[in-house]
Amino acid sequence: MVSYPTRMGDGHPISMTRDQLMADIIAGSEHAADRGDIPTLDEGECDHLLGLFMNPARVVGVQPGNEIVLSHDIGTLHLTGDQANSGVGIPLSRVQAIQVHERAFAADTMELAHTDYSWKPVKPIIAMEQQELENALLSTIVPLFYGAMPNLGLYYAPDGPLGNPSDLLPKGKIKEALEAQELAVEQAVRDMVYCCGKIAEVGGDGINLDTTGAAGDADFKAALLAIEELKSKHPSTAIQVGMAGEFVLGLHGSLEYNGVRLAGLYPHQQVKLVEQAGGDIFGPVVNTDTGKSMAWNLSRAVTFVKACSEAAAIPIHVNLGMGVGGAPLFETPPIDSVSRATVAMVEIARVDGL
Amino acid sequence: MSDLEILEAAKAAVIAADEDAATKVARQAVAQGLDALKVINEGFTPGMREVGDLFERGTMFLPEVILASEAMVAAVGVLEESLPDKKKDGHVASIVLGTIEGDVHDIGKGILATLMRVYGFQVHDLGRDVPLTSFLEKVKQTGAGLVGSSALMTTTMVGQKALEKMLKDAGVRDQVKTMVGGAVVTQYWADRIGADAYAENAQEAVAKALELVGHDR
Amino acid sequence: MSLAHGAAAGMGGIRTAGDLVARMQLTRKMRIAEAKAYVADKLTLGVEELSDVTVMREVREDYDIGIVTSVPGCAKGIKAKMHIAELLDVNINSVNRMKERT
The missing domain is CATH 3.40.50.280 (Cobalamin-binding domain)
Structure with a gap:
C-alpha cells in the first residue's frame, strides 16, 4: 500500500495511505461542522485537500492569480523577539525590522509591536511607540499596523487592581468574578482607545487588536467596544481583529454585544460582530490538536474558516502559524505543512489574506 | 415519581445548574428509599458529565459549570445522609x-x-x-x-x-x-x-x- | 514562516502590487478579488499581472511608487506613498499628515 509523508499536529513526521488521509479529512471536517453548526467540506473540496497531501512536492503553492495579502501579527518581534514569541533574537532596531520585512521578506503589510505586546503596558510608553512609528512611516511604503493584545488578564491581580476570575471562579465567588470582568472591560477599552488614538494621530495605517478573546468573552467585548469608539474618532485608521481561539471562552458567560451573547461564538459568528463594531479585517483562529494528524487538523480548520469567509463582508486574514490554522504546534512549523495549509486556506476557504 | 424519573430529574437538575431542584430530587429519592449511590452514579454524575461535555463544546460556560457543580454537591450532601457509612471524604483523589x-x-x-x-x-x-x-x-x-x-x-x-x-x-x-x-x-x-x-x-x-x-x- | 507564506501564496509586497492591494483592504474593506480588480484597473493591468515581478518592476518605476531594489532617484518611503495615494485615490494617513505640515 502506497503511503504519503505527512505530519501529526505536533509536527512530527508520519506517513498515511490515501484512504487514511481521506478518512481524517472527512472526520476533521465533520468535527468542525458538528462544533460550529456549519456545513462540512464537499466532495470536491475534500479531494482538493487530499491532492495537497498526496502531492510529492516539498513546497506547494497557489495557482497564479490566487495570491493573497500577507499581514504580520506580532510584526517586528519575529526578528527582534525572544523564544517566547517565536522571535529569533536579532539585535535590530524595530524600524530596521520593518524595512527587512518590506525589502527582503516581500511583506504586503507590516506591524510595529512592543515586546510586552499588550495595550496596558504600552500606555505609559506610548510616546516612544509614536516616535518609532513616525520614523517607520517616513521610510517605508507598505501599510503599517501597530499591534498589541487587549489582554484583560493584566487588569486582574496580581498584575492589576481587580480580583482574578481564575482565582475567584474555582472558589465559587461567581458574583465577584463577573464584576471583576465587567470592570476590566471598562478599563481595557479606555487604555485601547487612548493608545490607538495616539497611533492614529501620528498617521498609522492600522491597528491590530491581536489575540482577542484570550481572557474570555470579556476580552472580546472590550475589543468590540474599543473598535466602535475608535472608528467614530478615527475613521480612516483601519482596525484588524485577530482572535485567540476558535470559540469565545465563556469565563463570564453573560456578556453581550448588540444583543448577541459572546461566549461560545465561532469564527463565522465572531466576524459579524466585528463588522458591526466597524472592524476592517478579521483574523479567525482555529486551534491545532497535537494528537491528530495534519489532514484532520487542516480539514477542520478549513471547514471553520470557509464558513467564516462565506459569512464575512470584510477581508479575512486567517491566523496560520504555530499551532493555528492547521499548521503544526511547533516553534518553526515545517514548510511542507505550512505551504499546504496556506494553499488550502486560499483555494478552499477563500481567505483574503494570512 | 418512578425510579427512572428520579434519575432523569437528577441529571436534568445538574445540567440546569439548579441547586433547589437538585436537592429536592435528592430528598425525594431518600423518601422513596432509593439507593443513594445509584442516584449519584446514574443520575447526578451523568448530569455532571454532560455539563463537562457542554463546556468543552463551548455551549456552557464556566460560571454555569460552577453553579452546576454546587447543585451536585448540595444534592450529594442530602444523599450522603442516607448512606450507611456516611462517607464524608468522597474525594476521587x-x-x-x-x-x-x-x-x-x-x-x-x-x-x-x-x-x-x-x-x-x-x-x-x-x-x-x-x-x-x-x-x-x-x-x-x-x-x-x-x-x-x-x-x-x-x-x-x-x-x-x-x-x-x-x-x-x-x-x-x-x-x-x-x-x-x-x-x-x-x-x-x-x-x-x-x-x-x-x-x-x-x-x-x-x-x-x-x-x-x-x-x- | 513569513517566507513560507510568501512563497506559497504571497502577493509579493513592493516587488509587485502586494502593498497596493493591501491598501484597498485597509481603506475600503475590499475582499481580495475586488481589491485586485480595483488596483488592476488603476494600473491598466490584468489581475494576474499584479503578482508578476517582471511586469510590476516597470510599472512601479513608471508610476514612481517605490521599487524594492532602491533605485537611486526613485521615490522612497513617504514620497512613494504620496504617489500611491494619488494613483489609487485613497487616503493614506501618514501622507495626509505630511501634507498638513508642509
Whole structure:
C-alpha cells in the first residue's frame, strides 16, 4: 500500500495511505461542522485537500492569480523577539525590522509591536511607540499596523487592581468574578482607545487588536467596544481583529454585544460582530490538536474558516502559524505543512489574506 | 415519581445548574428509599458529565459549570445522609496544580481546577508563576497522588522537565502521577520528559486524571 | 514562516502590487478579488499581472511608487506613498499628515 509523508499536529513526521488521509479529512471536517453548526467540506473540496497531501512536492503553492495579502501579527518581534514569541533574537532596531520585512521578506503589510505586546503596558510608553512609528512611516511604503493584545488578564491581580476570575471562579465567588470582568472591560477599552488614538494621530495605517478573546468573552467585548469608539474618532485608521481561539471562552458567560451573547461564538459568528463594531479585517483562529494528524487538523480548520469567509463582508486574514490554522504546534512549523495549509486556506476557504 | 424519573430529574437538575431542584430530587429519592449511590452514579454524575461535555463544546460556560457543580454537591450532601457509612471524604483523589514559575498564564489552569473539583478531586491550586519547590512542598505536605503543571510558553515548559527531576531527586516521584498541559505542550514533550500524562484541554485532563487514579469516568 | 507564506501564496509586497492591494483592504474593506480588480484597473493591468515581478518592476518605476531594489532617484518611503495615494485615490494617513505640515 502506497503511503504519503505527512505530519501529526505536533509536527512530527508520519506517513498515511490515501484512504487514511481521506478518512481524517472527512472526520476533521465533520468535527468542525458538528462544533460550529456549519456545513462540512464537499466532495470536491475534500479531494482538493487530499491532492495537497498526496502531492510529492516539498513546497506547494497557489495557482497564479490566487495570491493573497500577507499581514504580520506580532510584526517586528519575529526578528527582534525572544523564544517566547517565536522571535529569533536579532539585535535590530524595530524600524530596521520593518524595512527587512518590506525589502527582503516581500511583506504586503507590516506591524510595529512592543515586546510586552499588550495595550496596558504600552500606555505609559506610548510616546516612544509614536516616535518609532513616525520614523517607520517616513521610510517605508507598505501599510503599517501597530499591534498589541487587549489582554484583560493584566487588569486582574496580581498584575492589576481587580480580583482574578481564575482565582475567584474555582472558589465559587461567581458574583465577584463577573464584576471583576465587567470592570476590566471598562478599563481595557479606555487604555485601547487612548493608545490607538495616539497611533492614529501620528498617521498609522492600522491597528491590530491581536489575540482577542484570550481572557474570555470579556476580552472580546472590550475589543468590540474599543473598535466602535475608535472608528467614530478615527475613521480612516483601519482596525484588524485577530482572535485567540476558535470559540469565545465563556469565563463570564453573560456578556453581550448588540444583543448577541459572546461566549461560545465561532469564527463565522465572531466576524459579524466585528463588522458591526466597524472592524476592517478579521483574523479567525482555529486551534491545532497535537494528537491528530495534519489532514484532520487542516480539514477542520478549513471547514471553520470557509464558513467564516462565506459569512464575512470584510477581508479575512486567517491566523496560520504555530499551532493555528492547521499548521503544526511547533516553534518553526515545517514548510511542507505550512505551504499546504496556506494553499488550502486560499483555494478552499477563500481567505483574503494570512 | 418512578425510579427512572428520579434519575432523569437528577441529571436534568445538574445540567440546569439548579441547586433547589437538585436537592429536592435528592430528598425525594431518600423518601422513596432509593439507593443513594445509584442516584449519584446514574443520575447526578451523568448530569455532571454532560455539563463537562457542554463546556468543552463551548455551549456552557464556566460560571454555569460552577453553579452546576454546587447543585451536585448540595444534592450529594442530602444523599450522603442516607448512606450507611456516611462517607464524608468522597474525594476521587488529590491533585497539586500550578503554572510553572515565570509563566503568568493561568486561565486554562483555572478552568482545569474548576472541572477537577466538579469531578470530585481535591484540588490544591498553587496558582501561577509557581516555584518548582512549591510543587514539591505541597506534595509532601498533602500526600497528593497527582501533580499537574501548566506552561504556555516555550521558555517555561522546560520547568516541567525540571519538576520531574526534582520529584525524582526528592524520592517522591514514585508516589505521584504527573500530568502536563498548556498551549505549547504536546504528548511528545510529555513522553520526552517522562510525565505520566498529557492532555489537550481541561476536559481531557479530567478524563486522564481519572484514568491515572483508576476511576471510571 | 513569513517566507513560507510568501512563497506559497504571497502577493509579493513592493516587488509587485502586494502593498497596493493591501491598501484597498485597509481603506475600503475590499475582499481580495475586488481589491485586485480595483488596483488592476488603476494600473491598466490584468489581475494576474499584479503578482508578476517582471511586469510590476516597470510599472512601479513608471508610476514612481517605490521599487524594492532602491533605485537611486526613485521615490522612497513617504514620497512613494504620496504617489500611491494619488494613483489609487485613497487616503493614506501618514501622507495626509505630511501634507498638513508642509
